[in-house]
Amino acid sequence: MTGRARIAIVGAGLIGRAWAIVFARAGHSVKLYDADAAALERSEAILETSLADLKVAGLLDEAAVAVRARIARADTLAGAVGDAEYVQENIGEHLAAKRTLFAELDRLTAPETILASSTSGLPASQWSDGLAGRARCLVAHPVNPPHLVPLVEVSPAPWTAPEVVARTLALHEAAGQVPILVRKEIPGFILNRLQGALLAEAFRLYADGYVSTEDLDKTVRDGLGLRWSFMGPFETIDLNAPGGIADYCSRYGSTYYELARQQAPQRWDDALVRRLEAERRQKLPISKVAERAVWRDRRLMQLIAHKRKAGQDS
Numbered sequence: 001m002t003g004r005a006r007i008a009i010v011g012a013g014l015i016g017r018a019w020a021i022v023f024a025r026a027g028h029s030v031k032l033y034d035a036d037a038a039a040l041e042r043s044e045a046i047l048e049t050s051l052a053d054l055k056v057a058g059l060l061d062e063a064a065v066a067v068r069a070r071i072a073r074a075d076t077l078a079g080a081v082g083d084a085e086y087v088q089e090n091i092g093e094h095l096a097a098k099r100t101l102f103a104e105l106d107r108l109t110a111p112e113t114i115l116a117s118s119t120s121g122l123p124a125s126q127w128s129d130g131l132a133g134r135a136r137c138l139v140a141h142p143v144n145p146p147h148l149v150p151l152v153e154v155s156p157a158p159w160t161a162p163e164v165v166a167r168t169l170a171l172h173e174a175a176g177q178v179p180i181l182v183r184k185e186i187p188g189f190i191l192n193r194l195q196g197a198l199l200a201e202a203f204r205l206y207a208d209g210y211v212s213t214e215d216l217d218k219t220v221r222d223g224l225g226l227r228w229s230f231m232g233p234f235e236t237i238d239l240n241a242p243g244g245i246a247d248y249c250s251r252y253g254s255t256y257y258e259l260a261r262q263q264a265p266q267r268w269d270d271a272l273v274r275r276l277e278a279e280r281r282q283k284l285p286i287s288k289v290a291e292r293a294v295w296r297d298r299r300l301m302q303l304i305a306h307k308r309k310a311g312q313d314s
Contacts, residue, residue, distance in 0.1 A: 004028050005171065008074070008081040010101070011090030012036075012043040014145060015118050019088050021050060021147040024070040025060060026175035031072050033080035040073060047071060050147070050297075057301035081109050086171060088140065090118045098127040106133045114164055114171075116140040120192055123185040124157035135161040139182075140168060141189050146177070148300040153189045155182035204266040206276065213279040229303065230310075 007023040009016045012034035020030045020043075034040040051064035060067060074080035081087050087105055091097055098117065105115050115137045117124065128137035138156040143149040152172045156165050165181070172179040182189050188196065198220075205211050211219075227236050234245065241248035266272070284292055 005085045006083055007031070008033065008084035008087045009090065010034075010077065010080065010087060010105075011118075012040045013090060015142060016088075016090040017043050017047055017050070018145040018147040019090065019118070019142070020047065020071045021054070021067070022175055022177065024067045025054075025147075027070070028175070029070050029072070031074040031080040031084070033074040033077055035077075037075075040075075044073070053298060053301065054147070057298070058305050059301055077104060078108050081105060081113070084109060084113055086114045086116065086168075088116050088118060093120060093122065095122060095126060098122065099130075102127055102131060102137065106131045106137075109133075112136070114138070114168055116168060118142055121188045123187060124155060124160065125185055128157055128159075134159055136164050138164060138168060139189070140172065140179075141191070142177075143191060145297065148297055148304060150176060150178040151191065152177045152179040153182055153191060154179050155185060155189050157185065200265040201263050203268060203272070204263065207266045207272050213276060214283060230307065 005028045007028045007030045009020050009030060009032045012032050016032065020032050024030045032043060048068060051067055054060045055064045087109060089101060091101060102115060111133060117139050118141060119139055120141060124137050124139050128134040131137065138154060138160045141153040143151045154165065154168050169179045169181065202216055206213060206216060237248040238245040241251055
């Protein structure tokens, strides 16, 4: 795929709409489909609002209406994917449903069309093994929402063709995303396993009475998260000792080993979840969650704009 490509987005929910923006603002033509006609209808106004917000934040290089014009609504699956060069699937995390859908996609698309899934944890081998075109199937797992958080985890099955992997990585990089290659299949891929490790310890520290939900969030938001917004954990520790990463490991490796031995995960049982829910609802009523999500997205836009400017200045 060079230049402008024909992209099909299957699933018009939060992730699907964001993918449509990602590819349309990169100049590609996009067809958006959902089996639920009401979801497809709702996506119309939401897309326009999201694009307007991006324009205000300085994150669109052209008029919002020009980007919106590249996103067309498709009323049937065949109409969405029939001429697509790349398909991004975004249905729920149900293995049987994915197997059924990808069998349809394999039948409806040209042999060279790439078939990608946004799945958060199901390796491609689990839903593509029986397909005639399984060599063109892989995972392209985004971070929510992908039009604001650019990481994409590209995770092929053992039988995915190397050329398909290379084309997928190139497509996402050219669209302004930050793709990484998951070299071997693993449930949850990379990001969710890292997030899961942090959540496991967060739940344990809260459950055992060491910290409140608010103070734990502050620890990440006003501590770890400040560095992690522009550096990863390996670069962080490389800069945190005079002699670099080897020096850091020599100084603190034993300490972290002992901490890891103590970090047994905590089950998210009903009683624990009720306690967490009560604390969070004191901080944020459930009626305000959607409003706060909009606030989050606009803060992300500001951060992205800052990072772009910082990158240009450096």
